[in-house]
Amino acid sequence: MRFRSWAAWRDEFSGNLAVFCSDERFVAATLEFLRRELNMERCDLMVVAGGPAFIAQDEPNLMKRLKLLVNAHRLQRIALITHADCGYYKHRYGNEAAQKQREELLAAMQRLRQQLSGVEVRGFWALVEGGEVVFEELAGEE
Ligand SMILES: [Zn+2]
Numbered sequence: 001m002r003f004r005s006w007a008a009w010r011d012e013f014s015g016n017l018a019v020f021c022s023d024e025r026f027v028a029a030t031l032e033f034l035r036r037e038l039n040m041e042r043c044d045l046m047v048v049a050g051g052p053a054f055i056a057q058d059e060p061n062l063m064k065r066l067k068l069l070v071n072a073h074r075l076q077r078i079a080l081i082t083h084a085d086c087g088y089y090k091h092r093y094g095n096e097a098a099q100k101q102r103e104e105l106l107a108a109m110q111r112l113r114q115q116l117s118g119v120e121v122r123g124f125w126a127l128v129e130g131g132e133v134v135f136e137e138l139a140g141e142e
Pocket residue numbers: 021022023049050051083085086087088089
């Protein structure tokens with residue numbers, strides 16, 4: 001078969017990157033959040049189980065890929081998003097999942113801010129409230 005997309009092709013990079021968990025329950029809301037709230041109509045995506053966990057854990061292969069994007073696509077803004085009820089964190093940390101997740105999001109923000117000067121790094125927590133997904137910013141240290 002052969003498929004022709006309706007999406008318009010644009011041969012340019014926005015300088016945006018979003019890192020979030022692959023959990024499908026949050027994907028549509030996250031893409032909407034990026035577009036409507038952060039004005040990231042276009043952005044590179046790194047979507048993996050646990051989202052920004054790999055940055056906090058300094059996982060070498062994924063960090064290498066992230067840095068490749070930073071340079072090749074001249075990234076200027078990075079949004080890190082973690083979410084409530086994350087299976088990756090529950091599996092890894094059990095009852096301490098939420099606490100560890102918060103710590104690791106802050107650690108990920110700090111690591112990127114230290115390593116990537118001039119790149120804006122923001123961190124967000126997605127949660128479900130009354131059947132709707134809400135995003136809250138975590139300030140972290142500059
Ligand atoms: Zn998750």
